[in-house]
Amino acid sequence: MSNGQLEIKAISGHRGGTPGGGEYDQPNGKKHTGATRDYDVCKLVDVTTCIGCKACEVACLEWNGYEFRETTFNDTYQTMPDTAWNFWNLIKFNEVEKDGEMQWLMRKDQCMHCEEPGCLMACPADGAIVQYTNGIVDFNQANCIGCQYCVTGCPFNIPKFNAETKKVYKCTLCSDRVGAGLEPACIKSCPTGCLHFGSKEDMLDLANSRVTQIKRETAHKNAGVYDPPGIGGTHVIYVLHDKDKPEQYGGLPKDPTIPFFVKMWKGPLKWLGGIGMVLGVAALFGHHVRYGPKSLHDGDEGRGKAQ
Amino acid sequence: MSDDNVVVSHGTDLRKGEIVRYTLKERMCHWLSAVSYVYLLLTGLALFTPYLYWIAYVLGGGPTVRFWHPWVGLVFFVIQMWMHSMWSSQMKVTDQDLDWSKTLKAYVTNRDEQVAPAGHFNHGQKQFYWIMYYSTLVLIVTGVLMWFPELVSLKAHGLMPVVIFLHCTAALFTIGAFLIHVYMGVVFVSGGLQGILWGHVPISWAKAHHRLWYEKVKSEDRSRISSSEF
Numbered sequence: 001m002s003n004g005q006l007e008i009k010a011i012s013g014h015r016g017g018t019p020g021g022g023e024y025d026q027p028n029g030k031k032h033t034g035a036t037r038d039y040d041v042c043k044l045v046d047v048t049t050c051i052g053c054k055a056c057e058v059a060c061l062e063w064n065g066y067e068f069r070e071t072t073f074n075d076t077y078q079t080m081p082d083t084a085w086n087f088w089n090l091i092k093f094n095e096v097e098k099d100g101e102m103q104w105l106m107r108k109d110q111c112m113h114c115e116e117p118g119c120l121m122a123c124p125a126d127g128a129i130v131q132y133t134n135g136i137v138d139f140n141q142a143n144c145i146g147c148q149y150c151v152t153g154c155p156f157n158i159p160k161f162n163a164e165t166k167k168v169y170k171c172t173l174c175s176d177r178v179g180a181g182l183e184p185a186c187i188k189s190c191p192t193g194c195l196h197f198g199s200k201e202d203m204l205d206l207a208n209s210r211v212t213q214i215k216r217e218t219a220h221k222n223a224g225v226y227d228p229p230g231i232g233g234t235h236v237i238y239v240l241h242d243k244d245k246p247e248q249y250g251g252l253p254k255d256p257t258i259p260f261f262v263k264m265w266k267g268p269l270k271w272l273g274g275i276g277m278v279l280g281v282a283a284l285f286g287h288h289v290r291y292g293p294k295s296l297h298d299g300d301e302g303r304g305k306a307q
Numbered sequence: 308m309s310d311d312n313v314v315v316s317h318g319t320d321l322r323k324g325e326i327v328r329y330t331l332k333e334r335m336c337h338w339l340s341a342v343s344y345v346y347l348l349l350t351g352l353a354l355f356t357p358y359l360y361w362i363a364y365v366l367g368g369g370p371t372v373r374f375w376h377p378w379v380g381l382v383f384f385v386i387q388m389w390m391h392s393m394w395s396s397q398m399k400v401t402d403q404d405l406d407w408s409k410t411l412k413a414y415v416t417n418r419d420e421q422v423a424p425a426g427h428f429n430h431g432q433k434q435f436y437w438i439m440y441y442s443t444l445v446l447i448v449t450g451v452l453m454w455f456p457e458l459v460s461l462k463a464h465g466l467m468p469v470v471i472f473l474h475c476t477a478a479l480f481t482i483g484a485f486l487i488h489v490y491m492g493v494v495f496v497s498g499g500l501q502g503i504l505w506g507h508v509p510i511s512w513a514k515a516h517h518r519l520w521y522e523k524v525k526s527e528d529r530s531r532i533s534s535s536e537f
Contacts, residue, residue: 015357124354125369145369148456152467161457261468265475270356273479280483284490291417293497
């Protein structure tokens with residue numbers, strides 16, 4: 001997205017700096033290294049007021065130009081078991097028991113737009129994944145090579161591979177709309193006010209006041225905000241009935257982190273490997289300069305005998 | 308030199324005072340292995356670090372590299388198995404190899420008169436072989452899993468990071484071994500390169516660097532030595 005309001009913050013598989021430049025303090029206290037003033041955007045999903053109407057699913061397809069794909073009936077209202085390369089927004093329906101009573105839980109599943117994105121860390125292709133300074137993590141299919149390392153790096157199982165195009169796709173948080181000053185399509189379509197969009201600061205305020213209200217007025221005394229710190233927080237946050245049981249909302253991980261071996265591979269192994277190769281070549285050159293090649297012919301008979 | 312001085316043995320032209328170091332089949336196998344390895348090395352490095360991603364552009368672009376790397380990997384694996392069928396029996400480490408390794412420092416510093424005699428392959432070459440062999444096994448298993456991650460991701464999603472980590476680690480081991488191997492063959496051991504290129508080396512070279520092998524050939528397989536020696 002070449003829009004003035006979308007400044008790139010991080011680029012996958014990229015050496016050197018990012019476009020933009022200049023550093024200043026943002027109103028929210030964060031350092032920003034872009035050319036324009038920007039704030040972190042955030043989507044708030046209040047699962048306590050979701051009615052499972054799936055308007056957001058349709059709006060997502062409409063805006064992004066995908067046809068409604070084949071659905072799967074699984075004894076639930078859920079459209080299909082999981083998000084797909086051309087189906088980025090899925091309401092997950094779950095029935096759980098609490099204190100002998102049934103709870104029908106609905107959660108809008110989509111890319112969480114991590115502050116520290118595992119997909120971007122894992123990606124080897126220059127510019128296939130970018131993170132904008134407003135927090136949106138976006139895939140650029142033109143640069144994608146289809147290795148699916150991003151799938152490995154993602155703690156939420158979001159990037160989906162299209163075997164035909166050999167590219168990976170996911171929710172863009174409607175970066176094209178946000179870049180033009182609009183809210184994402186799903187937000188626009190929500191009839192209950194379950195979805196909100198704004199700055200991360202505002203959304204956290206809104207989420208916390210909603211949690212206070214739920215605790216005061218309902219039996220959900222353990223309500224809370226889902227903004228997992230293991231990945232630096234996310235730019236999609238939830239209000240949950242029970243903040244200690246995110247798993248019951250259809251596989252929302254309790255404490256998501258970038259997999260340990262992805263961090264090892266992209267951290268120490270990459271640097272040790274690189275340094276090792278350079279030092280190795282240097283050492284061999286040094287050896288050559290010190291000792292030179294073995295001579296071919298002198299002392300034929302003397303060679304190879306232990307003295 | 309006129310033609311009647313040339314003897315053809317094991318697909319190798321021998322002239323006066325020469326011995327067959329590698330047969331034509333061995334040389335073919337080695338160079339097919341080398342060419343496929345270099346392709347895998349370059350494309351693998353492109354995907355390993357952003358500082359070398361430009362190699363992907365040179366070799367046809369990221370998607371092209373992602374397409375061919377696994378196929379060439381498969382070819383490399385098959386060639387390695389072929390090589391194993393030819394060489395594994397010669398790669399067994401012997402007591403004489405351990406004696407040779409005790410004089411490794413003298414070998415590395417060109418104090419060759421103090422170096423213990425070696426067979427067809429010295430202990431260093433054997434170690435290189437086994438590093439490449441076992442790394443290849445790790446690389447092919449992890450590589451196939453990485454080839455079609457969409458087919459295994461559901462069951463092994465939590466394992467894929469380990470798989471990729473192992474693939475990179477094994478590759479780094481081969482790179483270390485490969486750098487030393489190329490240095491030894493091209494720069495350090497004069498005359499070694501011609502043996503693996505054209506198959507023949509001077510008898511004096513064989514005596515100097517692989518004396519035990521030379522003694523064995525002399526007593527057991529005279530077809531490898533140019534007849535004018537006898």
